[in-house]
Amino acid sequence: MLVGNGFDIHKHSNDEKLVLGGISVEGPGFEAHSDGDIILHSLSDALLGSKAKKDLGFYFPSNESTPKNISSVEMLNKVLEIIEYDKLVINNIDITVLSQVINISKISEAIISNLADLLRIDKQLINVKGKSFDNLGVIGDGIASACIALVSVKDA
Numbered sequence: 409m410l411v412g413n414g415f416d417i418h419k420h421s422n423d424e425k426l427v428l429g430g431i432s433v434e435g436p437g438f439e440a441h442s443d444g445d446i447i448l449h450s451l452s453d454a455l456l457g458s459k460a461k462k463d464l465g466f467y468f469p470s471n472e473s474t475p476k477n478i479s480s481v482e483m484l485n486k487v488l489e490i491i492e493y494d495k496l497v498i499n500n501i502d503i504t505v506l507s508q509v510i511n512i513s514k515i516s517e518a519i520i521s522n523l524a525d526l527l528r529i530d531k532q533l534i535n536v537k538g539k540s541f542d543n544l545g546v547i548g549d550g551i552a553s554a555c556i557a558l559v560s561v562k563d564a
């Protein structure tokens with residue numbers, strides 16, 4: 409069994425649309441070179457970590473070599489190729505969104521469904537939870553939101 413962890417944080421922007429776990433949801437989006445999807449970025453990093461394949465920034469640097477506003481679904485699909493996903497089985501995925509402005513409990517079911525579709529696995533294997541920041545710091549002030557992802561895989 410292998411495990412990988414991933415972390416991501418982006419600054420909120422009212423000028424951007426919020427994309428989380430590959431779906432559009434209500435709320436302030438993120439300033440980012442890509443669509444700023446903190447769930448898919450941390451999940452992609454966790455998947456790469458589980459197979460010791462560096463990190464998302466290595467394959468998609470935040471410069472002109474990566475298309476502006478690239479979809480994080482596209483990035484995830486590339487990551488699945490890199491880790492040879494078809495030779496793996498996901499044991500489980502646990503995701504925590506750290507935010508003062510995103511109410512995860514309202515949208516977690518929709519995000520879990522989409523993640524299950526993207527990864528072609530059962531919804532029961534995925535947990536998405538939220539954690540507020542007790543009004544502390546940049547996350548507590550609603551300036552940024554972050555995400556932690558943990559993935560466990562084994563060889564198929």
Ligand SMILES: [Zn+2]
Pocket residue numbers: 416417418440444445446449
């Ligand atoms: Zn990111």
